[in-house]
Amino acid sequence: MMLKAEDLNVYYGPIHAVKGVSFEVREGEIVTLIGANGAGKSTTLKTLSGLMRSRGGKIEFMDKSIASTAPHKIVELGLAQVPEGRRIFTRMTVEENLDMGAFIKKNANVEADKERVFEQFPRLKERRKQIAGTLSGGEQQMLAMGRALMSDPKLLMLDEPSMGLAPILVEQVFDIISELHKAGTTILLVEQNAEMALSIADRAYVMETGRITLSGTGKELAASEEVQKAYLGG
Template sequence: MALLSVKDLHVSYGAIKAVRGISFDIDEGEIVTLIGANGAGKSTTLNTVAGLIKPDSGSVDFEGETLLGLRAHRIVERGLALCPEGRRVFTQMTVAENLEMGGYTRTDAENRETLEKVYDHFPRLKERRGQVAGTLSGGEQQMLAMGRALMSKPRLLMLDEPSMGLAPILVQEIFAIVKQLNEAGTTILLVEQNANMALSVADRAYVLEIGTIKKTGTGAELLVDDDVRKAYLGG
């Protein structure tokens, strides 16, 4: 049984059909990526799985049980966490306070243990734990957003455009951390405009175009696929 199973998902914004009947599965321990142009439906899919958008129809099951109809914080309690596009840290709060917000569904004792693991993954956050989040660099804010999501100790971490707006050297660092998190046992669903980096770390990938899945395969297969290279890899 797949850890996450999305079947025939349809999502609209008024008259605009953003997602048009997509289906995909994620097995425990995988990195799965959704790639595609702006407006393809990638972020809408993640936000629907996270309970932030109500779909028109379809199913979203986690460990064989539906997520549809659950409030977002209940979905977090079930073991899914979303690191949103644009980071959305609490800019007037410290790094430590932001991380504490990520663990609001868990006990203080659980959070103390998880916090140390987050600091192990992101030592820069530990160095800056008393610093106001709005004064961090873009890369540090992305690390903070990821760390905040990890505070709920998710089995499935959804990352929406983690490399957006970052310098190339920081993109490399963020994706190295994504690999480390996966190797430590976290299953990852990744939405990413940097298709080359996303496919390089992904076990499997889905190519979305105008709300539909046009192609699927392993990350390695799609890296050398002619259509994918022409459309998303600049070659």
């Protein structure tokens, strides 16, 4: 088992945002967590990365408990996140952003990794010396993904990678996710765009008001009446 979360309960002050959530991701899968805005999806990812803490419950990554591991140590273990809203370093250049993605590699030569990312995202290579804040929304999403890949993650978590992007760019982003998956990266994808997410997912969980209400394979959920009604406009 690559990642196993059991009975997560996360609070913002008095607000109980994630209520007893359990799920798992196996090696080589694409798993998606879909649900409406405010369902607790992003909070769940933040908890997995250690930016928020669960009261009780368990989080195991590669059979090692990470529930109280410092966020920077979690990245070192191979669990990377592309956060909601991209959160690239807008005052740094594209290349410096990628350098930060490789921060855990200490003084290793990261040029080869950069070239690999540039191959995946040729636009970034053209703009390597440009200040990241001046990139378009789509390019910023590419940079956020490229940056996370610089750490060679075993499991890549993506939080709403399609948010705010034109439909053609959304397709591009999902194509890239599929490619990364084919290249061997396990993926946990949080999305509001349920249709796209279910189309590439091996398995999926539906979150509603802090709870997981449905789970199954991507196909099963895409065909389920409840999901059709609530998320696919069917």
